[in-house]
Amino acid sequence: MIGVLISTLPKSPIINVPLTLFFIFALSTQVFYPIKKMASLYLIPVTLGDTPLQNVLPAYNKEVILSLRHFIVEEVRTARRFLKQVDRNINIDELTFYPMGKHADVARFSKYLDPLRAGESMGVISEAGCPAVADPGADVVAIAQREGLHVVPLVGPSSILLAVMGSGFNGQSFAFHGYLPINPNERAKRLKQLESRSVAEHQTQLFIETPYRNHKIIADILSTCHPRTRLCNAAGLTTDQAFLQSKSIKEWKQTPPPDLSKIPTIFAIYAG
Numbered sequence: 194m195i196g197v198l199i200s201t202l203p204k205s206p207i208i209n210v211p212l213t214l215f216f217i218f219a220l221s222t223q224v225f226y227p228i229k230k231m232a233s234l235y236l237i238p239v240t241l242g243d244t245p246l247q248n249v250l251p252a253y254n255k256e257v258i259l260s261l262r263h264f265i266v267e268e269v270r271t272a273r274r275f276l277k278q279v280d281r282n283i284n285i286d287e288l289t290f291y292p293m294g295k296h297a298d299v300a301r302f303s304k305y306l307d308p309l310r311a312g313e314s315m316g317v318i319s320e321a322g323c324p325a326v327a328d329p330g331a332d333v334v335a336i337a338q339r340e341g342l343h344v345v346p347l348v349g350p351s352s353i354l355l356a357v358m359g360s361g362f363n364g365q366s367f368a369f370h371g372y373l374p375i376n377p378n379e380r381a382k383r384l385k386q387l388e389s390r391s392v393a394e395h396q397t398q399l400f401i402e403t404p405y406r407n408h409k410i411i412a413d414i415l416s417t418c419h420p421r422t423r424l425c426n427a428a429g430l431t432t433d434q435a436f437l438q439s440k441s442i443k444e445w446k447q448t449p450p451p452d453l454s455k456i457p458t459i460f461a462i463y464a465g
Contacts, residue, residue, distance in 0.1 A: 232309055234337045235261065235316045236330065238323045238349020239275050241457070242432035246278055249350045249431050255279055257347065263308045263315040265291045265333055272318045293329045303336050310342070321457070323351045327371055327401075353399060356427035356459035359437045360397065363465055367397035373410070380410075384417045388464050391422070395465030402460070407453045410460065411445075418442050418462060426450050428458040 235257050240249055258279050266272035269290045276283055291305040309315045317324045317333055323346070324330035337344050357364050370387065374380045387398040402410040407428075414424055420443035428436040434456050440448070 230314075231343050232312045233314045233343040233345045234306070234309055234334070235314060236324045236334065236344065236346040237316045237318050238347060238351075239318060239321060241321050241350050241352055241430055242434070244431045251348050254347050254349065258316065259283065261314055261316045262287065263289050263291070263313060264318055265293055265302075265305050265315060265330070266318045267294050267320045267324075267329060268292070271320055275318065293333060299329075299332060302333050305333065306337060306340075306342065309337070310340075321352075323349055326351060326353065327369060350431050352427070352430055352457070352459050355430045356399060356425065356437075356461055357397060359427060359430075360425035360461045360463070361439050362397040362423065362425065362461055362463035363395055364397070366394060367399060367461075369399045371400065372402065373400050377413070380413055381417045384414060384462075388418050388422055388462060391462060391464040397461055397463050397465075399459055399461045401458065404453070404455050404457055407456070407458050411450065411453070414460065414462065415442055415446055419464060420446075422462055422464040425461040425463075426453065426458060427461065428453045428456040430459075 237254065237258060238250065240246060258276065264272060264276075269292055272290060273285050276285065276288070289308075291301075293302060293305075306315070317330045319325075319328045319330055322328075325334045325346075334344055353369050357367050368390075373383050387400075390396060391398050411426070418424070420441060422442050423439055424442060424445055425439040426436060428434065430437065436451060436453065436456070438450065439461075
């Protein structure tokens with residue numbers, strides 16, 4: 194390579210020695226001292242259900258995943274299954290998993306990032322969709338950001354954004370509220386608050402429920418909200434069970450949605 198570079202220099206009785214040495218040094222630096230990629234905390238989305246990976250995840254995600262050896266995960270078992278779907282030849286036993294699920298010790302989250310601090314990239318994997326969005330991965334990312342560590346969110350499906358996209362509601366101003374109160378009176382009060390906020394701010398309001406209680410929250414929405422308020426039921430998005438439809442409360446009362454009691458669903462109301 195160096196010989197090729199030198200041969201391209203002007204054939205002149207006077208050779209610019211400093212310039213020649215500069216080119217040789219630059220090339221040798223590139224060959225023998227490659228620039229290392231910055232150690233990063235990769236936020237790795239997963240599917241929202243039984244969906245072929247190639248339908249919702251870019252090929253680049255696989256490249257990143259196969260380069261990692263440390264994963265901070267919501268549930269180890271499901272993370273291992275996801276990684277096997279990415280590449281069935283992946284050696285799971287060579288990987289290290291750090292749990293951040295329901296029973297994980299949040300105080301240990303900072304310790305989990307030690308490999309990243311030492312210069313080794315890591316991945317964060319949620320149970321479904323994008324990590325750190327309505328997910329304990331947010332605590333891990335917060336620690337990384339406070340310490341100035343490099344964070345890289347990868348592309349993948351988000352049930353919240355997909356619901357907003359498909360609802361036909363305001364996509365410039367929306368808010369996700371997680372689970373509403375279980376107590377019927379408190380839930381009705383909260384629904385009224387969200388409906389009023391939607392009217393005042395022209396804002397789309399989104400929330401979720403445990404699938405087996407979906408039928409109950411739909412009934413509560415229909416009995417609590419104004420007939421002209423619009424409700425979007427966004428269930429099983431990206432899967433074969435997908436159901437996505439927006440109607441007014443009045444219309445939903447006339448034509449109720451199908452049984453969504455076993456399908457993860459995002460609910461959105463808009464009264465703006």
